[in-house]
Amino acid sequence: MDAVTIPPPDQLDSLDDDSFRLVVREFLRQNYPEELRNPPHRLHWNECKDWYHKLAEKGWLCPGWPKEYGGLGLSPSKQIILTEEYERYGVARTPDHGIVMLGPLVIRYGTEEQKKRFLPKILTGEHIWCQGYSEPNAGSDLAALRTEAVLDGDHYVVNGQKIWTTLATDANWIFLLVRTDKQAKKQEGISFLLVDMKTPGITVKPIINLELHDEFCEVFFDNVRVPKENLVGQLNKGWDMAKALLGFERIFLGSPRQSAYALSRLKILAERMGVWEDETFQDRYARLRLDLEDLKALYGTFVVKLKRGESLGPDVSMLKIIQTELFQRITDTMLEISGENAGLLEPMEGNRDLNIGGLFIQARPATIYGGSNEIQRNILSKNVLGLPG
């Protein structure tokens, strides 16, 4: 078989899907740093910026953006292939909120001037974005957010607090959902505001999570003055815009990859613990394995819909629930078979494939973030099953 050659970025979208997959594999083999494969926690900017710049330099940074803005202009189908191959290779997530969220927002709702001002700086890595949505009293009930922006001359004055802001310590810009009309119904008084993190009055405080890692932050706003041209889209339409941005990417919360990775490690662990041949273990493993295979099949039916150009319905919530709970059951099983090793802080025998407690703890927030599984079940019962209430 011929060696795979990597075509220039503007030709990637014209490859057929199978060739594209091979190109992605080759691209990763040539470019992705071996030591960053399957990192045990979310990487900080200083740990992954070389990879970010490499992607930027090769023109691969923004797969979903149209070519005219510097993206690859890939179809959803090819974006899914790209993500699958990244996941398979164990590629770390970069601080990608500019690429995945802010870029598409500005492209869809921004003014020409906002596009010129913000998009190129995402492509160069000069602007690293974080997302300010959740607040201490607005989690599952996000529309209850209270951080307010009040117009004062040419500026909005922002006061309030955001929480669970991923990698805010690494970011130099933040996009915010802010309340701009306190009288309106709660979804109807919210706007989208872009804020330079260096503006006086902003305080960032890292939160140590159960992984003992500072992935999340609190961000406090005390009379922060933001130029009014930093408002994106229409005033008080921020909620609709944020919802519209939740596009086909929702499928990724249900990607079987996390569970597949964990299951492969469960097998390694079971062999190491001497229970692999055990009949009762085999039955448990078979159950998990079948759940994974069936999840892959169900995931595939959603992928096929996207490939046909259809959009996702509320039933995509099923994928997120099934995937995250399977991931948790696999890591629960890891704890149950590993005896006292379950309590170790570091991977057993210094082997990253035997990161028992680490993976178990990593699996915990999966049922909380991205819309908790309780909220996903509400969506299923109301919007899919049509139950009243």
Next chain:
Amino acid sequence: MSAALDESDRAESIRMIRDSAAAVVPPGGDMKRVRSLRFQDPGFEAGLFRQMGEMGWIGLRVPEAHGGSGLGLSEMCALAEELGAGLVPEPLIPCALSAGLLSALGGVGPLAQLLTGEKVVLTAWQEKADSLEVPGSPDAPRRFLPMAAGADIFLLPVREGGRIALYEQPAARAQVTVERTQDGGNFGTLQPKLGDAKKLADDVGEALAQGLDEAALVTSAYLLGVMERAFAMTLDYLKTRQQFGRVIGTFQALQHRAADLKMQIALTRASVEAAAATLDAGATGDARRAAVSRAKARASEASMLVTRQAIQLHGGIGYTDEYDVGLYLRKAMVLANQYGSAALHRRRFMAVSPEVEE
């Protein structure tokens, strides 16, 4: 002897033990002390361990003739439950195991210094994970010694002929490697060195089997305290956290989940208290093993369920290190499999328990 106490005396004795636990478990569940000791060596306070000795806790089960308090497992379990609620890190359970052994052998070795809490004495019986077997290999590393970073003396069971002899090896010159655990404590691995050790007794086999059973039961009680407090914190949260304009405890899906957790806690308490009463009434052999395995199987599984769900029901805040509920999950991760996992105890229960005839 404790078994002779009548029921009301017994209840009074248990109540007094629970009250005395307040000396080291701060009211209101303040975790400041527990947090300050996490991920530091030795992982506990030597001074507080001595205080436990002064209060008679290390020798709670040791007969008065050997300098102990001569109380039963019902009292010991009540105490452990209170300590579990406060996540007290001092190695009371493994040291009580050592005290039981030295007492059973007639009050030999460093028993007196252990009972006062001057010396931390750990029994180095374990050679592989998830096992209650004591092979007693002379050279095999002894694994998973709780809080070994603070040990003064190791007791070393060694097979000699058909019996298990007991040696005492000082920690000072011992080769010990220490790994940190999720709860902020540590596990040690000891490379035994019989040349440095002194023989204490020729046959410790039955005393050790009984001691391990008692340690498994007392660990179940500690886990009961862990899950009770994690559940209480969760209930408080369900009653106060507001989303969608009402407290989240009004959502029926969450009410049902809380009810399910309560039932598992109730089953654990019933199982632990029944096992303690069975042992206090003098059960030995298979009857003792069956009672203990029932309790530990339940406590291990229920404590993981309750602490996992405590995180889920708290949402994002439960995933922060700053909020205390995560400390309870981490403790359950360490103790659920100590002195036998749920699976080990289920297997052992089936092996030793006669089928119920209806």
